[in-house]
Structure formats: structure tokens, C-alpha cells
Amino acid sequence: MVIRISEYPYPPYDPTDKSGFSYDTVVKRWPIILTGIIDTIYRIDHDISVSLPSLTAGSTEETQAQTKFAEGKAIIEKISQLKYDMARDRPLECIPADGEVYADEYNEVLNQLAEQKHNTWFTAPWLYAECYLYRLLRSFVTQTVHWKSFDPFYAQKEETFRGSSKAIYQLATTIHELDAEKQSIRDDRGKLAILFKEMIQMCLWGNATDLSLLTHMSHDDIAHLQTVGKEAQAARLEFILKDDQDKVISYLESLKDKDARVDFVLDNAGFELFTDFVFADFLVTYTPYVKKVVFHPKLIPWFVSDVTPSDFKSTIPSLFSESFFNPSNASGGPQQHEYLQKMVTRWQSYLDSGVFTLAVPVDTELGQSHPKGDFWTGPWPYWDLQEKAPELWEDLRGSSLVVFKGDLNYRKLTGDIKWPVTTPFETAVGSFGGVFPILSLRTNKADVVVDVPQEVADKLDAAGEKWRVNGKYALVSFLPRRA
Numbered sequence: 001m002v003i004r005i006s007e008y009p010y011p012p013y014d015p016t017d018k019s020g021f022s023y024d025t026v027v028k029r030w031p032i033i034l035t036g037i038i039d040t041i042y043r044i045d046h047d048i049s050v051s052l053p054s055l056t057a058g059s060t061e062e063t064q065a066q067t068k069f070a071e072g073k074a075i076i077e078k079i080s081q082l083k084y085d086m087a088r089d090r091p092l093e094c095i096p097a098d099g100e101v102y103a104d105e106y107n108e109v110l111n112q113l114a115e116q117k118h119n120t121w122f123t124a125p126w127l128y129a130e131c132y133l134y135r136l137l138r139s140f141v142t143q144t145v146h147w148k149s150f151d152p153f154y155a156q157k158e159e160t161f162r163g164s165s166k167a168i169y170q171l172a173t174t175i176h177e178l179d180a181e182k183q184s185i186r187d188d189r190g191k192l193a194i195l196f197k198e199m200i201q202m203c204l205w206g207n208a209t210d211l212s213l214l215t216h217m218s219h220d221d222i223a224h225l226q227t228v229g230k231e232a233q234a235a236r237l238e239f240i241l242k243d244d245q246d247k248v249i250s251y252l253e254s255l256k257d258k259d260a261r262v263d264f265v266l267d268n269a270g271f272e273l274f275t276d277f278v279f280a281d282f283l284v285t286y287t288p289y290v291k292k293v294v295f296h297p298k299l300i301p302w303f304v305s306d307v308t309p310s311d312f313k314s315t316i317p318s319l320f321s322e323s324f325f326n327p328s329n330a331s332g333g334p335q336q337h338e339y340l341q342k343m344v345t346r347w348q349s350y351l352d353s354g355v356f357t358l359a360v361p362v363d364t365e366l367g368q369s370h371p372k373g374d375f376w377t378g379p380w381p382y383w384d385l386q387e388k389a390p391e392l393w394e395d396l397r398g399s400s401l402v403v404f405k406g407d408l409n410y411r412k413l414t415g416d417i418k419w420p421v422t423t424p425f426e427t428a429v430g431s432f433g434g435v436f437p438i439l440s441l442r443t444n445k446a447d448v449v450v451d452v453p454q455e456v457a458d459k460l461d462a463a464g465e466k467w468r469v470n471g472k473y474a475l476v477s478f479l480p481r482r483a
């Protein structure tokens with residue numbers, strides 16, 4: 001049964017607490033993100049207006065350009081109004097019936113919040129309000145003719161991906177080095193376990209670069225976060241506050257010859273998706289346990305940098321393209337470029353043969369509904385998966401391991417409520433727990449944290465560290481299938 005927010009075991013994080021990260025988000029981060037979208041549309045509209053004089057007056061082309069321009073202007077007005085309402089703590093308005101999924105469902109939760117007088121920008125639960133924001137933005141474009149397939153974050157995602165080439169070449173080299181030892185790795189459990197940890201951590205820290213959070217970071221800062229390799233990882237080990245790596249490795253070892261299927265509930269496009277592919281490749285190519293990997297994207301632009309089907313589709317062509325990743329950026333020499341090409345060729349063959357698949361058709365358009373994709377952008381925590389997305393639920397029950405990437409997935413797994421920090425992960429994930437094995441790889445970018453010893457939390461608090469939100473700390477949480 002779906003639990004109403006008023007019935008949650010602890011109150012949700014919301015901006016009424018001015019010391020929490022959600023307050024900062026409403027005051028600073030969301031307005032920056034909204035301003036970025038306005039700029040992007042403004043630039044597109046500017047280009048249209050420059051092209052207008054060259055079009056034949058009254059032609060279809062000119063009429064379409066005029067309409068697109070006017071629609072762009074109307075979207076800008078709506079976003080500006082939204083910023084204004086947000087700053088003045090106005091109530092969230094109902095999502096219009098725009099023909100896409102969950103408008104009614106978002107509004108139903110909003111009505112419950114209105115009853116509790118928690119329906120304004122500075123009082124609504126942070127998790128709900130943030131999901132609502134991206135769904136509302138989607139409604140602004142669905143109501144147009146020419147902007148329906150507009151992803152306001154596309155250019156940002158591409159640019160950051162392009163800027164990740166150093167770490168990408170480095171990881172391709174690591175995988176190339178593994179190639180020479182492939183058989184011995186598969187046969188040596190000790191070696192495999194060590195590599196496993198490296199891969200888990202590479203995939204975990206790949207989550208540190210998230211565009212919705214990095215509103216204030218330079219390219220150099222981002223490159224620093226992407227530092228990969230053994231030493232960097234060893235240095236970061238102490239920042240993993242909950243470490244179930246050994247448990248997940250033992251579990252995977254128990255799957256030997258069981259044709260395991262691993263699912264990734266994806267987070268960010270670009271570098272993080274690249275690390276997901278590397279991890280998936282490692283599981284299939286270098287371990288004897290996994291036969292198939294399924295990737296789950298978001299079907300609308302989401303939390304700035306989340307993977308959409310079209311991001312997924314363009315990733316491998318981008319990695320192949322010499323104009324996207326200039327081989328001269330391969331600091332380790334031209335052979336690094338070859339290593340990358342070789343690895344990506346293998347990924348493409350996995351996609352062709354169905355070893356790697358996307359949970360929805362790869363050509364799914366933005367906003368197109370799919371029973372295995374809609375739920376991830378709904379208004380609910382994952383506690384409600386069984387009731388709200390039965391087909392997806394059944395499908396995931398067939399998985400040997402579902403990897404949840406990133407902070408938002410963690411917030412949705414735990415409901416983003418004020419659990420005491422020592423609450424077991426199993427308790428926090430509620431009815432979701434034990435149905436299929438879960439591995440959550442999360443760098444901390446929001447207040448909710450569970451399954452961490454009280455003394456650890458107290459020490460970090462006493463040191464004045466913003467350890468819950470600064471992206472420097474992480475949690476690796478594993479929960480097996482209930483026996």
C-alpha cells in the first residue's frame with residue numbers, strides 16, 4: 001500500500017530547516033539551474049531570429065521558425081515566473097494535463113501536501129519538490145509544437161563528457177592491462193576480489209561528477225574529482241562510511257555459473273555512464289558470474305545530467321568519434337586511443353548481441369511512456385515500486401543484482417526522511433528490501449544517511465565537515481535477496 005507523506009516514520013527533509021541542504025537548494029541551486037535553461041532557450045531563439053530574414057516570407061519554413069521562436073519566448077516567461085514564485089515561497093501549482101505520464105499522480109501528492117500546508121517551495125518535502133520541478137519543466141515543453149524533444153541540459157552534458165577525456169583514456173588503459181591477464185583473473189579469486197573493489201570504487205566515484213550539484217565548479221575541479229587509478233582510490237577509501245564491498249563480492253562469487261543478470265538504475269550521463277559501462281564490461285568480460293547487463297534510463301530530462309535513452313544511444317558513437325574525443329588528449333600516447341577504441345568496440349558488440357541492453361527501446365523519444373521506465377521519474381520513493389510499476393517490479397525480481405547509482409536513487413530508496421543515522425539500510429528501504437539484491441553506490445550529496453555508526457557521524461559533525469552533502473564521502477550499501 002502506498003504510504004502518504006504524513007504517515008512516514010520520520011519527517012521528510014525540507015527547507016523549513018535552514019541549516020539543511022534543501023534550503024540552500026531552493027535559495028541558490030534551483031535558481032541557477034533555471035537561469036541556465038532560460039539562457040539556453042534564449043540563445044536558440046536568438047539564432048532563430050537571426051535566420052528569419054533569410055527565409056521566404058510566408059513560407060512554411062518561416063512560419064515554423066516564427067512559431068518556434070514564440071513558443072521559446074513563452075517557455076522563458078513560464079520559467080521566469082517559476083523563479084519568481086519560488087523566491088516568494090508561493091504554492092506549487094498543479095502540473096497541467098499535458099498528455100504525458102504522472103501529471104495526475106504528482107497533483108494527487110500535491111493535494112495531500114496542501115492539506116498539511118506543506119505545498120510551497122520552502123515547505124514542501126525536498127524530494128517531492130525536486131522531482132516535481134523537473135516534471136513541471138517537462139510540461140512547459142510538452143505543450144508546444146517545436147520544443148517537445150528539447151533537452152535543456154543536452155549541451156552541458158556533452159561539454160562535460162568531452163572534458164572527461166583524461167580519465168576516460170586512463171580507464172581504457174587500465175582495462176587494456178587487464179586483458180593480458182584475463183584468464184588468470186577469472187581463475188584467481190583473490191585477484192578477482194581485489195579488482196572487483198577497484199571497479200566498484202571507480203563506478204562509485206564516477207558519481208561524484210553530477211551537473212546539478214556542480215553549478216559552481218570549474219573544469220579543473222571536475223577533472224580532479226575524476227582522478228582515477230589505484231592511488232587515488234586508496235586515498236579515498238577512508239571516505240567510504242558504509243562499506244559493503246566484501247559482502248557484495250561474496251554474493252557475486254556465490255553466483256558462479258548461474259548466468260547472472262545485473263541491472264543498473266543509471267544516474268548521470270557522460271563520465272558516470274562511461275564508468276557504468278566499464279564496470280558492466282568488467283563483470284561480463286573478466287568475471288565468470290555475469291552474462292547480461294540491463295541499463296535503466298530516465299525518460300525525461302531529469303536532475304540535469306541523468307541519462308536519457310538518447311544520451312545512452314550517443315555515448316558509444318561519441319567515444320568512437322575523433323572529433324568528440326581528440327586522440328591528442330590521450331596523455332599516455334596514441335596507443336591509449338587504440339585501447340579506448342578496442343574497449344568500446346567490445347561494448348558495441350555486447351549491445352549488438354543483447355549482452356548489454358537498455359530497459360526501454362533505445363529510440364524511445366523524450367516523454368514517451370514505457371512501463372519499464374516511467375516509474376523512475378515519478379513523485380514517489382521506491383517504497384511504492386510494487387504498487388505503482390508492477391511490470392518493472394516483476395522484471396527486477398528476475399535480476400541477480402540491481403545497482404542503484406548515485407545520490408537521488410539513494411534518496412528515493414530511503415524516502416529522503418530524517419532517519420537516525422544508525423538505522424539499518426534494510427529498514428530504510430522498507431518493502432523494497434529483500435525482493436531482489438540491491439547494491440547502492442552513492443556519493444553523499446544530500447542530508448539523508450543511514451547505516452553509519454553514531455560515533456562516526458558525531459566525529460564528522462564535530463569537525464564541522466559538511467560530510468552529508470559535499471560529495472566527498474560515500475556509501476556502498478548491499479542488501480541480499482531475502483531467503
Ligand SMILES: O=P(O)(O)OC[C@H]1O[C@](O)(CO)[C@@H](O)[C@@H]1O
Binds near residue numbers: 021213406408411
Ligand atoms: O546525480 P546524483 O548523484 O543522483 O545527484 C543528484 C543529487 O544531487 C543534488 O542535485 C544535490 O544534492 C540533489 O538534488 C540530488 O539528490
